[in-house]
Structure formats: C-alpha cells, structure tokens
Amino acid sequence: MxxxxxxxxxxxxxxxxxxxxxxxxxxxxxxxxxxxxxxxxxxxxxxxxxxxxxxxxxxxxxxxxxxxxxxxxxxxxxxxxxxxxxxxxxxxxxxxxxxxxxxxxLSLYLHVNIGNDEAVSFYTNSLFQIKERIPNYYRRTNPPDAFLLQKDLM
Structure with missing residues (x-):
C-alpha cells in the first residue's frame, strides 16, 4: 500500500x-x-x-x-x-x-530523553549535535534527564 x-x-x-x-x-x-x-x-x-x-x-x-x-x-x-x-x-x-x-x-532543535538510545542515534546520524545535557527535564520518565540536540541549517 x-x-x-x-x-x-x-x-x-x-x-x-x-x-x-x-x-x-x-x-x-x-x-x-x-x-x-x-x-x-x-x-x-x-x-x-x-x-x-x-x-x-x-x-x-x-x-x-x-x-x-x-x-x-x-x-x-x-x-x-x-x-x-x-x-x-x-x-x-x-x-x-x-x-x-x-x-x-536558522536551526532545528529538540529534547530527547538520555535513555532513548534509538532516538539519540537517529538524530545524531541526521547531523544533529548534542548541545547539552539537562538534568531533570522530564517529570514522568526515568531517567529524567534530556539531551538538547540542534541542527544548524544556515
């Protein structure tokens, strides 16, 4: 289909x-x-x-x-x-x-849970860069930390 x-x-x-x-x-x-x-x-x-x-x-x-x-x-x-x-x-x-x-x-950006290896790999393979690790970003997930990822477009 x-x-x-x-x-x-x-x-x-x-x-x-x-x-x-x-x-x-x-x-x-x-x-x-x-x-x-x-x-x-x-x-x-x-x-x-x-x-x-x-x-x-x-x-x-x-x-x-x-x-x-x-x-x-x-x-x-x-x-x-x-x-x-x-x-x-x-x-x-x-x-x-x-x-x-x-x-x-100028850019795309997003947050990804640090425990989501599949998503982190997908974005880094798509030329996003990990800009920082943010402690306790998520309230309802374990681990609660997030990576801030960004892809510059210009």
Whole structure:
C-alpha cells in the first residue's frame, strides 16, 4: 500500500493526538492539541504519514522567534514500530527542513530523553549535535534527564 505525507491541519490534529498517545503515552495533554489546532501555519506545523486510512507516523514542530531570527522546535517525531527503519523519519525531517527554509529558520532543535538510545542515534546520524545535557527535564520518565540536540541549517 502506498505511503502518503499529509500536512498537519486542524481537521487531522486528532489523528496526531491518537498516534502520539501510542508513541508518547501520557506526555501531551488535550490542551496541547487544542493549541496546535488553533495555530497551525502560524506557530505550529507538521506532517502525518499515512498508509491508506491509517496514520503510521508524524511530526509536529513549533516556530520560535527571538530577536528577528527563527528556529523550529521539534515537539514530536515518531513512527509506529512496524514501520521504522524504512526512511519515514528521515523523510519527515526532510519535509521539516524544507518548511524551515520557507520560514528562514536558522536551526532545528529538540529534547530527547538520555535513555532513548534509538532516538539519540537517529538524530545524531541526521547531523544533529548534542548541545547539552539537562538534568531533570522530564517529570514522568526515568531517567529524567534530556539531551538538547540542534541542527544548524544556515
């Protein structure tokens, strides 16, 4: 079955919510998705990966502007386990990098739990650099520390 990439819209944010409930249980509350839905294209952007009518992956990012410059923060990026290692995560990153270019963003950045070796490897292999380790970043995970990773685009 064909894989499709669909821009995140107010109409499909609920599909992202359901996907993220599986990938990141308990981390994102309903008010987060309400905020995303209200500000798609202004503050939040993203894509869903679809196979037929099933959502199998997705990415949500937030535009952060400071002193006239822009960075995109990757809030969530995930692909369901049976579809990993097929290049879908890299394709999602590529689409976000293109979006970042449209926003004249200087970099992409995100936080990853230090115990998530698979994610740390994925991002470092995608040319993100570990900028710092942040103690006690997460409240509901063990270990609670996070790495701040960044990829410069310019």
């Amino acid at each position: 064909e894989i499709m990439f669909e821009p995140l819209t107010a109409q499909n944010v609920d599909q992202a919510r359901l996907l993220n409930a599986v990938l990141f249980p308990g981390l994102y509350q309903p008010r987060f998705y309400s905020e995303v839905s209200k500000s798609i294209g202004q503050v939040y952007d993203g894509f869903l990966v679809k196979q037929g009518s099933s959502t199998i992956g997705g990415i949500i990012c937030r535009s952060d502007r400071d002193n006239g410059s822009c960075r995109l923060y990757i809030v969530t990026l995930g692909v369901l386990a049976p579809y990993r290692r097929e290049g879908l995560g890299r394709q999602l990153l590529k689409r976000i990098e293109e979006l970042a270019s449209n926003h004249s963003a």
